[in-house]
Ligand SMILES: NC(=O)C1=CN([C@@H]2O[C@H](COP(=O)(O)OP(=O)(O)OC[C@H]3O[C@@H](n4cnc5c(N)ncnc54)[C@H](O)[C@@H]3O)[C@@H](O)[C@H]2O)C=CC1
């Protein structure tokens with residue numbers, strides 16, 4: 577695959593490029609703060625940047641007419657709507673977490689959510705000090721899966737790649753589900769899976785749940 581990355585100079589951009597190149601795919605196009613890197617037209621665009629870059633990503637996806645995988649968090653409701661409109665033209669995979677573990681976490685939440693009425697429920701997320709958004713996109717996904725308004729606490733500590741814990745308690749017991757990404761490789765692996773899933777599709781809006 578010939579890939580393009582929006583945010584290619586960032587932490588995730590570099591991890592994704594390294595993994596794809598290890599697997600003999602080619603990094604041929606990139607976009608970052610200082611503009612475009614162009615070697616060849618990409619066959620797919622992967623965006624791990626910031627919400628303010630979204631319109632540029634949309635512009636380049638339309639220009640190259642290729643699938644989009646987007647992991648950028650903190651997107652506005654209108655940007656999600658714009659992604660769904662874009663997905664009528666090209667295939668789009670959007671997720672706030674591309675790790676397999678968080679997919680399993682969400683499945684457990686789905687089993688538990690109707691059985692914890694009257695329990696105290698709180699989410700705690702911990703990330704590296706450089707993370708710009710708060711709370712994390714994953715914490716928002718967990719809250720949405722619970723289908724109720726629960727508090728989220730955000731810690732920004734050192735170089736933590738991404739921890740999420742869901743605590744549930746009644747007066748006699750505490751139950752928790754917890755996930756820790758040991759490095760950004762876990763997310764990059766999910767992006768590679770998504771790229772293989774989406775590369776030959778015509779159009780459509782997909783999440784990482786559809787991919788695995
Ligand atoms: N969905 C998932 O599984 C994951 C999502 N993320 C999300 O991915 C995004 C990127 O995370 P990191 O790589 O850690 O951040 P980062 O800050 O290391 O990388 C962001 C990149 O975007 C570039 N950028 C910023 N403003 C720009 C602009 N106006 N025009 C062009 N480029 C611009 C930066 O120069 C940088 O290279 C964040 O939204 C983060 O929350 C991160 C890890 C996993």
Ligand SMILES: O=C(O)C1=N[C@H](C(=O)O)C[C@H](O)C1
Nearest residue numbers: 649672707712713714737738
């Ligand atoms: O910014 C990060 O690093 C991460 N962001 C995502 C989020 O906001 O949920 C996913 C992961 O936890 C790492």
